[in-house]
Amino acid sequence: xxxxxxxxxxxxxxxxxxxMLSRLLRDRVAVAALIVLGLIVIAAILAPWIAPxxxxxxxxxxxxxxxWEARGTWTYLLGTDSLGRCMLSRLLYGARSTLLIGVLAxxxxxxxxxxxxxxxxxxxxxxxxxxxxxxVLLSMPAILLGLALAAVIGAGMTAIVVAxxxxxxxxxxxxxxxxxxxxxxxxxxxAGRSIGLPDHTLIWRYLALNCIxxxxxxxxxxxxxxxxxGAVLSFLGLGAQPPAxxxxxxxxxxxxxLFIAPHVATIPxxxxxxxxxxxxVLGDALxxxxxxxxxxx
Amino acid sequence: MLKQLANRxxxxxxxxxxxxxxxxxxxxxxxxxxxxxxxxxTATQDVVDAIxxxxxxxxxxxxxxxxxxGRVLQGDLGVSMINNVxxxxxxxxxxxxxxxxxxxxxxxxxxxxxxxxxxxxMNRGGxxxxxxxxxxxxxxxxxxxxxxxxxxxxxxxxxxxxxFLGRAxxxxxxxxxxxxxxxxxxxxxxxxxxxxxxxxxxxLEVMSADHVRTARAKGLRERTVMLKHVLRNALIxxxxxxxxxxxxxxxGAVVTETIFSWPGVGRMAVGAILARDMPLxxxxxxxxxxxxxxxxxxxxLAYAVLDPRVNRA
Numbered sequence: 001x002x003x004x005x006x007x008x009x010x011x012x013x014x015x016x017x018x019x020m021l022s023r024l025l026r027d028r029v030a031v032a033a034l035i036v037l038g039l040i041v042i043a044a045i046l047a048p049w050i051a052p053x054x055x056x057x058x059x060x061x062x063x064x065x066x067x068w069e070a071r072g073t074w075t076y077l078l079g080t081d082s083l084g085r086c087m088l089s090r091l092l093y094g095a096r097s098t099l100l101i102g103v104l105a106x107x108x109x110x111x112x113x114x115x116x117x118x119x120x121x122x123x124x125x126x127x128x129x130x131x132x133x134x135x136v137l138l139s140m141p142a143i144l145l146g147l148a149l150a151a152v153i154g155a156g157m158t159a160i161v162v163a164x165x166x167x168x169x170x171x172x173x174x175x176x177x178x179x180x181x182x183x184x185x186x187x188x189x190x191a192g193r194s195i196g197l198p199d200h201t202l203i204w205r206y207l208a209l210n211c212i213x214x215x216x217x218x219x220x221x222x223x224x225x226x227x228x229x230g231a232v233l234s235f236l237g238l239g240a241q242p243p244a245x246x247x248x249x250x251x252x253x254x255x256x257x258l259f260i261a262p263h264v265a266t267i268p269x270x271x272x273x274x275x276x277x278x279x280x281v282l283g284d285a286l287x288x289x290x291x292x293x294x295x296x297x
Numbered sequence: 298m299l300k301q302l303a304n305r306x307x308x309x310x311x312x313x314x315x316x317x318x319x320x321x322x323x324x325x326x327x328x329x330x331x332x333x334x335x336x337x338x339t340a341t342q343d344v345v346d347a348i349x350x351x352x353x354x355x356x357x358x359x360x361x362x363x364x365x366x367g368r369v370l371q372g373d374l375g376v377s378m379i380n381n382v383x384x385x386x387x388x389x390x391x392x393x394x395x396x397x398x399x400x401x402x403x404x405x406x407x408x409x410x411x412x413x414x415x416x417x418x419m420n421r422g423g424x425x426x427x428x429x430x431x432x433x434x435x436x437x438x439x440x441x442x443x444x445x446x447x448x449x450x451x452x453x454x455x456x457x458x459x460x461f462l463g464r465a466x467x468x469x470x471x472x473x474x475x476x477x478x479x480x481x482x483x484x485x486x487x488x489x490x491x492x493x494x495x496x497x498x499x500x501l502e503v504m505s506a507d508h509v510r511t512a513r514a515k516g517l518r519e520r521t522v523m524l525k526h527v528l529r530n531a532l533i534x535x536x537x538x539x540x541x542x543x544x545x546x547x548x549g550a551v552v553t554e555t556i557f558s559w560p561g562v563g564r565m566a567v568g569a570i571l572a573r574d575m576p577l578x579x580x581x582x583x584x585x586x587x588x589x590x591x592x593x594x595x596x597x598l599a600y601a602v603l604d605p606r607v608n609r610a
Contacts (some may be wrong), residue, residue, distance in 0.1 A: 136311050141544020143551060144585055148319050151570045151578045152326065228440055232552055235442050236567050251442060255556070258446060259454045266450075269443040277438035284434070 023289055030285035037278035040271075043093040051089035052077070055245050059084035063261040081250075081264045083256050091271055093245040097157075098272065101239070101246075102227035104161050107225075109168025110219050114208075116169065117176025117215075121184055122203055131177070134170045142167035142229045150238040164226050179211035186210075217286045221269045224279035231255040231272045247272050305597050310591045316586040320579040321365045324375065325358075327575045374583070375576035377569075384580035387561065395561035397468050398484060398550055401477050403539075406485030406491055410537060414496025415528055418504060420520075429493060436490030441549045445483040445556040453479060463558045480557045484549050488542070495538045499531035506530075533600065540569065540596030543589055551585075562588075 012141070024030055043050065053076075064080040066087075072079060078087035092140035120130040125264045153159050183189065192206050233239045234248030242253070247268040254265025328455035332349040333340075349355050353364050368374075374384035417429040459479050463486055465472035503509060512526045513519075539546075551563030558564070566581035568574075 059418065132311075135308065136315060140312070140315075140586075141548055141589060142404030144544065144582065144589065147551070147566055147570060147578075147585075148582055151323055151575070151582065152319075154573075155346075155571065165588050220561060224438065228438070229548070231440050232442065235440070236552065236555055237571055238567070248440070248442075251440075251446070255446070258450060262446075262450055269440065269446060273435070273439050276440075277435060280434055280438050 026284060027285050030282055033278040033281040033285075036274065037282065040095060040275055040278070041099060043092055044099050047089075047096050051086075051092045053086035053089045055085060055089040055093045056243050057085060063257060065261065066263050066267070070215040078267055079261070079263050081254070082261075087267060088216065089251060089266065090245040091247075091268060094247040094250050094268055095271060095275070097246040098227060098246065098248065098275070099239055101157065101161055101164065101230040102223055105164035105226050105230065106168060106219055106223045109165035109170050110163070110222070112165070113169040113172025114176045114212075114215060116173040118180055118203055118208060120173070120177045121180035122199070122207060130173070134173050137166065138170040140167070141225075141286055143232065146229070146233040146238055150233075153278070155238045157240055160230055160233045163233070164230055167229070168191060168226060170217065171222070172218065176211065176215050178215045180207055183207055183211045213290055217283065217290050220279065220286055221283035224276045224283060227272070227279065228276050302594070302597060305594055309594070312586070312590060316583060317366060317369065318362070320369070320583050321362050323575045323579040323582075324365065327378070356429070368501055369583070374580040377577045378574045379572055379577070384576050386566065387577060388580050388584050391560060391562045391565050391581075394559055395550055395554065395563060395588075397477060398480055398553065398559060398561060399546060401468065401481035402484035402488060402546070405481065406488040407539065408484070409493025411496045411528070411532070413489070413493040415500055415523060415531075417493065417497045418500035418527075419523060421501065429497070433490035433493045436486060437494075439487070441483060441487045441552045442556055444486045445479075445553060448479050448483055449556075451575040461557060464560055480553050480559055483557075484553045487549050488546060491538060491542055492535060495535050496531060499534045500527050503527045503530045536596060536599050540593050543592040543596070546586055546592075547589055
């Protein structure tokens with residue numbers, strides 16, 4: 001009988017991936033986080049269709065408590081805020097803005113970071129310069145960046161999305177570069193180069209695809225952090241401006257009625273906790289599966 | 298050691314330069330023509346031009362930037378546009394409250410986090426371990442303002458245990474101490490999770506090292522092993538973490554100060570930005586950035602104390 005076993009290093013990638021997914025699915029906490037986060041994302045996308053009321057419509061039924069409290073009503077499941085707006089509808093729209101900020105910033109910062117990391121690893125002559133620039137960015141805390149940008153271009157969604165994107169770049173660039181340097185040492189990179197493939201093919205087809213998985217894991221964890229910082233900046237009044245609904249801003253506006261109607265501030269805050277917690281749990285599980293070395297970051 | 302410190306100082310220069318450039322940019326954003334404002338509405342163009350020359354506003358931007366650097370180095374940060382007080386004196390009053398808050402937070406949160414992390418590592422895999430991990434992930438996922446709001450509602454309002462608005466006095470007075478409890482608790486709660494997590498991971502790594510096995514083999518009590526042989530080594534990455542999280546800590550301080558009306562630099566920065574008071578915003582952001590750089594330098598010094606190997610490298 002002829003043994004057709006492949007050398008250990010070339011085990012089919014697809015099989016490895018499938019194993020990964022089933023291992024992830026065996027982690028019950030991670031699955032729960034995935035489901036909850038999925039439901040929240042769907043609810044946020046469908047907000048215009050499933051919200052029971054207009055999130056901007058003010059009524060005279062101000063500061064109604066949620067349905068489970070004594071004066072609560074079924075019309076307003078989560079009660080109303082100080083302008084009599086439906087909390088549930090605002091929560092759905094708010095989750096939409098909050099998630100959008102997180103996705104935009106993670107995607108933009110992630111893209112630039114990956115580009116910088118790949119460039120540094122592929123064109124070694126740019127490595128020193130890029131990584132030095134990176135260190136400068138790395139030493140700017142996200143909240144400080146947010147404050148500075150809000151000061152320069154004025155408070156608003158643009159300021160915080162840009163600030164959060166910039167804050168995402170340096171660590172993503174580092175993770176990408178580290179991962180890409182390992183791939184650069186592989187034989188197939190040398191082979192690709194020796195048959196005269198152009199740089200862009202080498203970079204995108206050979207390098208990027210092979211070094212992207214730790215980057216994706218890192219981005220999941222980063223997404224959680226980005227949402228958290230975004231909510232904090234909005235809470236400070238530097239992000240979304242009224243009457244827009246955004247979870248951090250909603251929590252902030254509930255401060256005036258904190259002691260007579262705590263739900264106005266606590267419900268949006270809890271929503272943020274749930275979203276960030278799910279993303280963190282999911283990111284941790286993915287990291288443990290794919291690349292335990294990332295634990296140190 | 299000295300060489301390493303010098304290296305760190307040198308690498309802080311571009312950051313500082315970037316921050317100063319930003320401060321200069323903010324000052325350029327002040328609306329209106331300063332020279333014309335000073336000259337008054339009836340002044341002729343000649344007078345306005347003369348004032349502009351006097352102020353150096355007719356020079357190129359790089360020259361103006363150099364002049365700005367000179368002024369900052371002399372401690373002249375401009376005058377607040379809202380209450381006409383020099384920014385430097387406003388800042389001087391705000392620095393100590395922020396320092397107080399950060400210190401009060403570290404004093405309880407770092408030991409508590411280290412304790413929890415060590416406890417988790419000692420009970421690896423048990424329910425205590427799992428509970429501590431779960432709590433630290435929840436802590437990591439909670440925005441600082443939520444801790445603040447909950448503490449305000451319960452400890453401040455319902456049970457009336459501590460005041461929750463403003464600062465009554467310096468920390469060494471009874472009122473001051475009483476007033477800092479809630480802000481320090483808030484900031485600390487957001488910091489305890491990362492510290493506990495890092496301590497646990499680091500302790501587990503050290504616990505599997507040979508010298509720990511030797512310590513156990515020679516019959517040392519578990520407590521001694523943990524304190525003298527494990528934690529001392531595990532503290533090094535924890536100290537790094539405190540340094541890496543300095544930005545996070547200052548960001549948390551900004552939020553905490555804003556919510557509790559704590560008269561620190563963070564609240565000043567947010568207030569100035571929202572009011573578009575550029576000189577004040579510039580000063581406060583500069584102060585926060587310099588504090589961030591300073592904390593990182595202090596962390597490097599702490600390394601040398603904790604890890605004698607750093608000296609030799």
